[in-house]
Amino acid sequence: MPSNLQTTDVAIIGAGPVGLFAIFECGMLKMRCHVVDSLDVIGGQCAALYPEKPIYDIPGYPRVMAQELIDRLTEQAAPFEPVYHLGQQVTALSQSETGRWRLTTAKGTEIDAAAVIIAAGCGAFGPNRPPLTGIEDYEGTSVHYLVQRREDFRGKRIVIAGGGDSAVDWALSLAELAEKIHVVHRRPKFRAAPESIDRLHRLAESEKLDLVIPYQLAGLQGSGGQLTAVEVADLEGHKKALPADVLLPFFGLSMNLGPIADWGLNLDHQHITVEPATSETSAKGIFAVGDIAVYPGKLKLILSGFSEAAMAAHAIRPLVYPDEALHWEYSTTRGVPQSAQS
Structure with a gap:
């Protein structure tokens, strides 16, 4: 086994708001996450492009600055101790005979995971x-x-x-x-x-x-x-x-899926086609959420991405715990652990 290989339950590509909320949803289902982002900061476009731009359509926040939203989402994910690999682009994705997925980044980091969530927003982007x-x-x-x-x-x-x-x-x-x-x-x-x-x-x-x-x-x-x-x-x-x-x-932004376009997923005009009920792509064990995902009736809203992240987490759990039934509890009754080891 390579010395730089890291093993986790879920690998998340993209550390924007939807990727951050996916950490929380996976954590609530006792799944560990590693997160990879090509930017060197957490937050995706919110942090890189408009940190001081107000956002008005986040439930419970009549008005919230983009960077404040990222800070709150990062705090919400923190108890589950995610591992961030920033300033790294995923360059390769392959599946083993056991069905697990192997991600390789441009810096040589390798991550072995039961499932992958692509929350890459628009992919690689730059201004027009x-x-x-x-x-x-x-x-x-x-x-x-x-x-x-x-x-x-x-x-x-x-x-x-x-x-x-x-x-x-x-x-x-x-x-x-x-x-x-x-x-x-x-x-x-x-x-x-x-x-x-x-x-x-x-x-x-x-x-x-x-x-x-x-x-x-x-x-x-x-x-x-x-x-x-x-x-x-x-x-x-x-x-x-x-x-x-x-x-x-x-x-606007010029968008490019980069290496994602070569992973054999069903694509539709620089977006990844998913099953609406689970956010699963055409490849079993790979899910796409947020702006990069498309399906009939899709709304490009952050809150839609939050919902997709929750559905993806629940669809992934049987892949991580195949022999364990889920006894679902709301967060109001279960609470949130102080750390992922609780």
């Missing part, structure tokens, strides 16, 4: 960059594809480009502290929550926020990595310059 000449000269100083600290933008003149949830949500959030915000979108209609769009239009009636529609990004002005203005053009090519210190382009 606007095709602007010289944009690389401003990235990291004046051009940012994510907001990690709202306070960094206090008193700034900000141009936000895009028409989806990220663009609208950050316009609403940063309007509280920015000197001026211009929201640039190529069409009048936004693709965001109706209430958020209503709030955006109400803010546009004030002098704090300007809707620049229908326009699209056309160029950048500045020097030494510091923007002075963002050029925009309408559909007829007429240009104007918006005074700006910062450009936030929110054009």
